[in-house]
Amino acid sequence: MTPRERVRRAQQKLAGTVVITALLWGATLAMAVVGLAAVVDDLLGLSPLARATIIPLTVAAALGAAVAVLWRGRAARSLDRVALWIEEREPGLRYALVTAIDPQIAPAAEHAELHAIAGRVDVERIVRRAWGRALGRGVLAFVVLGAALVVLQPRDLLHGAGIALAHRLGDHPPAPMANRLAGFSARVVPPKYSRLPATTLREPSDIAALIGSAITLDGKGPPDGVTATWDSGHLAARAGERGWAVGLTMPKSATVLTLHDRAYKQLVALEPRTDSAPDVRLRLPLHDTTYQTVPKGKIQVEAGLTDDIGLDYGYVEYMLSTGAEESFDTKLINGPRIALGNARETTIRATIDLDTMKLSPGSVLHIRVIGYDYNDVTGPGRGVSETRTLKVAEPVDSTSINAAPPLPIDSMWISQRLLNMRTDTLIRTKRQYKHEEFVHKSSGYSNAQEDIRKRALAVIALLEDNGVGGSFETEVSKKLREAVDLMWTAREDLGVAQPDSAMPYMKKILKILDEIRLANRYYLRGLLKPVAVNIERVRLTGKDSANVGARSPRDELRDANRALAARLDAVAALAHTAPSAAADSLVYIRVSALSTAPAVAGALQHAIDLLRKGAPVDTALARARRALEPPPRMLGGPAEWGGVLP
Amino acid sequence: MSQFVFATARYASGDWESAPSLPEAVIDAVARYTTIDVAPVGVYVDISTHEIFNYPFIWLTGHLPLRFTDAERRNVKQYVERGGLLMIDDHNHDITGVFHKTANEEIERMFGKMTRLPKDHEIYKCFFVFDDGPPNTHHELNGYGDDLLHKYLDAVIVNGRVGLIYSSKDYSSEWNFHADTKKFMQQDPTKFGVNLIVYALTR
Numbered sequence: 029m030t031p032r033e034r035v036r037r038a039q040q041k042l043a044g045t046v047v048i049t050a051l052l053w054g055a056t057l058a059m060a061v062v063g064l065a066a067v068v069d070d071l072l073g074l075s076p077l078a079r080a081t082i083i084p085l086t087v088a089a090a091l092g093a094a095v096a097v098l099w100r101g102r103a104a105r106s107l108d109r110v111a112l113w114i115e116e117r118e119p120g121l122r123y124a125l126v127t128a129i130d131p132q133i134a135p136a137a138e139h140a141e142l143h144a145i146a147g148r149v150d151v152e153r154i155v156r157r158a159w160g161r162a163l164g165r166g167v168l169a170f171v172v173l174g175a176a177l178v179v180l181q182p183r184d185l186l187h188g189a190g191i192a193l194a195h196r197l198g199d200h201p202p203a204p205m206a207n208r209l210a211g212f213s214a215r216v217v218p219p220k221y222s223r224l225p226a227t228t229l230r231e232p233s234d235i236a237a238l239i240g241s242a243i244t245l246d247g248k249g250p251p252d253g254v255t256a257t258w259d260s261g262h263l264a265a266r267a268g269e270r271g272w273a274v275g276l277t278m279p280k281s282a283t284v285l286t287l288h289d290r291a292y293k294q295l296v297a298l299e300p301r302t303d304s305a306p307d308v309r310l311r312l313p314l315h316d317t318t319y320q321t322v323p324k325g326k327i328q329v330e331a332g333l334t335d336d337i338g339l340d341y342g343y344v345e346y347m348l349s350t351g352a353e354e355s356f357d358t359k360l361i362n363g364p365r366i367a368l369g370n371a372r373e374t375t376i377r378a379t380i381d382l383d384t385m386k387l388s389p390g391s392v393l394h395i396r397v398i399g400y401d402y403n404d405v406t407g408p409g410r411g412v413s414e415t416r417t418l419k420v421a422e423p424v425d426s427t428s429i430n431a432a433p434p435l436p437i438d439s440m441w442i443s444q445r446l447l448n449m450r451t452d453t454l455i456r457t458k459r460q461y462k463h464e465e466f467v468h469k470s471s472g473y474s475n476a477q478e479d480i481r482k483r484a485l486a487v488i489a490l491l492e493d494n495g496v497g498g499s500f501e502t503e504v505s506k507k508l509r510e511a512v513d514l515m516w517t518a519r520e521d522l523g524v525a526q527p528d529s530a531m532p533y534m535k536k537i538l539k540i541l542d543e544i545r546l547a548n549r550y551y552l553r554g555l556l557k558p559v560a561v562n563i564e565r566v567r568l569t570g571k572d573s574a575n576v577g578a579r580s581p582r583d584e585l586r587d588a589n590r591a592l593a594a595r596l597d598a599v600a601a602l603a604h605t606a607p608s609a610a611a612d613s614l615v616y617i618r619v620s621a622l623s624t625a626p627a628v629a630g631a632l633q634h635a636i637d638l639l640r641k642g643a644p645v646d647t648a649l650a651r652a653r654r655a656l657e658p659p660p661r662m663l664g665g666p667a668e669w670g671g672v673l674p
Numbered sequence: 675m676s677q678f679v680f681a682t683a684r685y686a687s688g689d690w691e692s693a694p695s696l697p698e699a700v701i702d703a704v705a706r707y708t709t710i711d712v713a714p715v716g717v718y719v720d721i722s723t724h725e726i727f728n729y730p731f732i733w734l735t736g737h738l739p740l741r742f743t744d745a746e747r748r749n750v751k752q753y754v755e756r757g758g759l760l761m762i763d764d765h766n767h768d769i770t771g772v773f774h775k776t777a778n779e780e781i782e783r784m785f786g787k788m789t790r791l792p793k794d795h796e797i798y799k800c801f802f803v804f805d806d807g808p809p810n811t812h813h814e815l816n817g818y819g820d821d822l823l824h825k826y827l828d829a830v831i832v833n834g835r836v837g838l839i840y841s842s843k844d845y846s847s848e849w850n851f852h853a854d855t856k857k858f859m860q861q862d863p864t865k866f867g868v869n870l871i872v873y874a875l876t877r
Contacts, residue, residue, distance in 0.1 A: 316686050349738050349772065356737050358772040394687060394739050412783075415741035417687045560714040561701045561853055570706035572865060574801045 030136065031146040032107075032129040038155045039110040045159045046101030052166035054094035059173040061086045065189075066182040073264070074185075076252050080196040082189040117154050125149060188267020191250050208249035208272060209287050209294045216278075217242040221402045222303070222337050223370075233615060233636050236299040237278045240405030245287065245296070246273035258285040258298070280406070282619045295615045299622060306335040306399040306411030308342070313395065315504065318419040322387050329378040331397035331413050338370035340408060342399035344378045348385060349392040370402060393418040440483050441541040447476050448534045451527045467525040474522035477534075481515035484508055504544055511540040588624045589656045592617065596656070600649050603639065611639035627655040678704070678875065680716035681729035683760070685746055688738030688773070691718075692765050693846040696733065700867040702853035707868050708801070710875065722746045726753050731874035735763045735846040739776040751784045754830055754837035759874035767811070767819030767844030774842060781830065781840060788828035788840060797836060801872040802865045808841070809866050811848035819844065835877050839870070 065082045068074060074082075103109040111126045118125075127134045128146035136143050214232050218224040219240045229235065235243060245256065251272035254265035260279070265272035274287070278300050287294040312330040329344050344363035349356050368374050376397055385393065395416045401409040451473055458466060491505040514533045521530035595617050602610040618632040635648035680697045684690045697716030704712045719725050719732065722745040726732060732753070734740075740762075742750060754760055762781070764774050781788060791797065793807035808827050813819060820842070830838035849864050856862055 347739050347772065356766075356772070358739065360772075392688070392738055394741055396741065414743050415687055415739075417741070559695070559698045559852065561698055561705060563701075563705045563712060563714050566702055566705045566853070568706065568709070570703070570862065572707065572802070572862065574707060574868075575799075575803045 030128075031125055031143060032131070034147075034151045035107060035111045035114065035125065035129050038114065038151045039104060039107055041155050041159065042101070042110060042113075043104040045162050046098060046104050049101070049162045049166050050094040050097035052163070052170055053097050054090040056166065056169045056173055057093035058086045058090035059170075059177055061089045062182050062186065063173060063176050063180055066177075066180040066185050069185055069266075070180075073266075076192050076195075079185075079189045079192040079267070081193075082185070083193050114149065114151055114154055118149050121145065121149055184267050184269060184273065187269070188251060191267065191271075192252075195250070205249055207292045208247050208254055208289045209292050210247070212245055212247035212287065212294065214296070215244045215246070217244075219403075219405045221404050231294075232296060233611075233640065234297040234299055234618070234633055235278075236301055238303060238405075239278050239280050239300045241278040242275065243278060243298075244268070244273055244275045246270050248272075249289075253290060255288045256285055257288065258283045282622045284616055284619050295612050297615050297619050299619075303401065303403045303405075303407065303409055304336045305407075305409035306333055306339055306342075306401050308333050308397050308399045308411040308413040310395075310397055310413035310416060313416045313418065316417045316419075318421050320421050322389065322391075322420055323382050323418075325382060327380050327382060327418075329376075329380060329395055329397065331376045331399075332373070333368065333376060333397070333399040333411065334373045335399070335401045335409070335411070336372070338372060338402045339368035339374060340370070340400045340402045341365045341367050342376050342397060344376065344380075345396050345398055346380065347394040348387075349394075350386075350388060351390060368399070387420055389420050389422045391420045437487065437541060437544050440480055440487075441538070443476070443480050443483075444534070444538050444541055447473060447480070448531075448538055451522070451531060451534060455527050455531065470522050470525040470527050473527070474519050477515055477519040477522055477530075481512055481519065484512045484515065488512070507540055507544055511537050514540075592621060592625060592628065593653065593656050596649065596653055600646070600653075603645050603649065607639045607642065607645075610645075611636050614639065625656060628652050631655050677711045677713050678731075678871065679713040679729060680704075680871075681719045681726070681732045682716060683721045683726075683732050683734035684718045685721050685734070685736075685740065686743050687741040687776075688736035689765075690734070690736055692737055693733075693735050693850040695852055696735075696846055696850045698853050699849045699851055699856075699864050700733075700871070702856065703862060703864040703868050704871055706856075706862070707865070708872065710871070721749055721753075724749070726750075726758070727756070729758070731759050731761070731871055733761050733763070735765045736773055737765045737771075739772045740780055741776055742780050747780070747784060754785070755832055757832075757835070757837070759836060759870070760838045761841065761870060762838065763841045763844065763846045765844060765846040767813050767842060767847070769820045769822065769842055771819070777840065781838065785830040785838065788838075789831050791827045791829045791836070791839070793826070795836075796877070797839075797869055797873045799869075800876065801869045804866065804869070808843055809863070811843050811845060811863070813844045813847050836873065 062082070065074065065078075065085075103113065107129060108126065111129050115121050115123060115125055124142050124145040128136075128139070128143050134142055212231060214229045214235055215226060216229065216235060216237045217226040218238050222238055224238070237243065246268040247254075248271040251265035251267050254272040254274070256263045256265070256274040256276065258279075260283070261276070263274050263276060265274050267273070276285075278298060280300055282300060283298050285296045285298055287296065309332045310329075311332060312328045331342075331344075333339055333342055343365050346361040346363070347358060348361065349358040351357050363378055366376055368376075376399070380393075380395070385391075387393070395418070397413040399411045401407060401411075403409050454461075454466070454469055454473070461469065488505045488508050491508070514537045518530040518533040518537065521527070521533070595613075599610050599613045599617065602613065614632050614636045618629050618636065621629040621632065631648065631652035635645050635652060638645045638648050680701050682690070682693075682697055701712055701714065701716060704710050717729075719729060721732070721734075722743060726749055750760060762777055764771065764777065766773050768774060778788075791807075793805070795807075798804040798807055807825060810823060814823050822842075824842045827843070828840040829836045845866070849867060856864075
């Protein structure tokens with residue numbers, strides 16, 4: 029290959045490189061303009077005029093960059109300039125190449141040595157290096173800006189810019205636009221932590237979603253002039269996929285959002301749903317306890333946790349108070365965090381080693397379980413169980429605390445167990461007895477069951493006596509009542525010689541008694557003896573006289589339901605003459621009723637939907653009105669309204 | 675009109691019985707300064723039962739953590755919202771103590787943040803007039819507990835009426851004495867108790 033042919037090939041490659049580089053830089057500059065516009069639009073919001081200039085600016089930037097690169101590379105058109113460019117990079121040639129490519133000055137036959145020198149140069153290497161340098165920078169800039177645009181997502185912006193430009197270039201004033209709010213839709217994207225899917229609603233009058241949900245309302249037509257207002261905010265529409273779009277976040281309290289397009293408007297009730305805090309139920313220890321002596325060993329803590337969305341972690345909290353009278357020292361101990369893996373329902377279990385707690389008479393141990401959910405928008409939600417209080421009685425408590433005597437549950441359990449065994453034997457050996465004999469034995473067992481039932485009732489009375497004339501149910505008495513009910517049924521079945529039917533109940537009874545027996549606890553029952561004041565002796569003997577200031581009477585309570593009813597009545601009058609205005613009013617009434625009268629809010633939604641469809645609404649309004657009334661009073665029977673008893 | 679009965683709250687978690695003579699001293703003051711038909715003996719009422727709704731005013735005190743059970747919480751919330759007046763007094767007179775922390779947590783859980791009662795609130799002038807707000811106690815002046823003079827009481831206001839008062843002043847210590855002792859006192863410290871009861875009965 030002659031030097032001329034080699035330089036010609038290099039020229040072709042260099043020309044190609046210039047063209048490709050021009051295209052690359054053109055595209056890169058265009059992306060830079062779009063990216064910059066997207067950033068400014070996000071931060072400051074671009075005016076319609078600025079939007080209209082985006083596309084021309086982008087095209088101009090692309091063309092400018094491409095032309096500049098082509099101009100810089102124009103030397104590639106000349107073979108001599110290419111040869112000189114190579115000589116510049118290989119000074120050792122001493123113009124041999126430039127001379128050798130001209131057949132008239134240095135024909136190959138006469139200047140063989142010159143051609144040999146020119147032929148030794150590695151033109152390919154020089155061109156390759158130049159190619160890599162020129163394209164490398166362009167490709168790098170292209171990739172960086174391309175990645176930035178992927179993040180910025182300027183598709184909506186460009187769409188809006190195209191519409192804005194079309195408006196500016198139009199020779200004639202745009203045709204009158206239809207209502208751009210017609211056919212609008214709402215896309216609701218719940219917060220990520222909720223793991224709920226996004227939903228799209230068509231022309232909603234009400235959007236119910238978790239607080240913090242991203243809501244995008246969009247419709248057809250240009251965004252200019254479309255706005256959204258609510259009690260605490262105002263937003264101008266931006267260009268969206270379909271035309272205009274308004275994005276907002278679900279607020280913490282219910283509100284009415286109004287979309288405006290010139291004289292058109294559309295009301296949308298925003299109904300925030302609160303993420304419930306975790307519900308934590310302490311299962312063990314079953315109830316509060318007062319130990320007569322310092323307890324030893326281990327006790328189990330167990331709690332059930334539920335959450336509407338997902339649980340993050342939980343732990344057991346212990347609070348140990350030691351001391352007496354006015355001097356107490358309290359230590360708060362949090363157990364290890366237990367990861368709950370976003371479960372909606374789970375159980376936490378822990379063991380407390382009482383031996384390590386250094387309990388002493390007078391110590392009080394409070395135990396509760398705390399759970400947190402995954403809410404990273406308004407939370408995290410915190411759920412707390414009931415607190416169980418384990419006390420160690422002091423010797424002096426005997427003056428103020430009347431510890432209940434040990435419950436006679438043990439003996440009751442033994443009696444029941446024996447009765448169960450005997451009944452079981454009777455069932456198995458039924459064929460050995462004559463009928464009368466069998467009935468007699470079963471009847472005897474029935475009496476024994478009744479005896480146990482009476483003993484259980486006595487224990488319940490003891491447990492539920494609060495010492496000052498009242499009574500209250502305890503966890504144990506509640507369980508014991510359950511057993512008493514079963515005892516009654518078992519007694520009845522035994523009494524009619526049906527021990528087979530009685531047996532399942534008797535097994536349940538034994539199980540309940542066993543549970544209570546194993547608890548083996550005593551209950552704090554305060555019995556302070558208050559001192560009586562001699563009222564007659566001290567009446568009005570005080571030396572200080574009162575200087576009574578004005579005592580204002582209690583304010584009359586505002587009847588929220590009555591006010592709501594009056595508003596509903598006004599809407600009912602409006603529904604036939606101006607259904608659209610009535611529907612709008614109902615949206616406002618519904619939002620205010622969401623917190624005070626949820627039942628009414630539910631009924632009103634139906635009425636709003638009917639009004640918007642042009643359907644009769646009287647029944648729906650009457651239903652809402654009825655939800656405001658107090659529930660009907662049940663009469664005891666005919667005597668109450670029927671007058672005189674016969 | 676039925677007789678006013680002074681009620682002390684009995685709750686599961688703590689030492690509700692820590693001021694046993696307080697009812698006697700306050701009942702004595704009510705009889706001494708007013709014509710209110712007051713029962714000579716107070717009662718202890720389990721706040722987990724509906725019995726609390728029989729009493730317009732309930733005193734609750736203690737040193738140990740105040741952690742309501744679900745039933746207690748439900749009842750107390752209803753009691754306050756339905757027109758009762760619950761006085762919760764920190765017997766530790768210590769805002770760093772467990773009673774203060776746990777009681778405030780419980781109150782906030784039920785009613786949200788409490789309101790500070792201004793010194794010119796009706797409760798300070800509905801019978802005796804206390805120009806400087808809640809009267810101080812010897813326990814505050816002598817620097818016990820948190821060594822602070824608490825100038826205000828906190829409250830839960832329901833429909834313009836005080837439904838719950840929280841005190842760090844330790845009236846439970848100040849008023850925990852036999853009524854007969856008053857004859858040796860220059861000032862009757864329980865007069866503010868009369869205001870509390872008059873407010874509870876008239877508002």
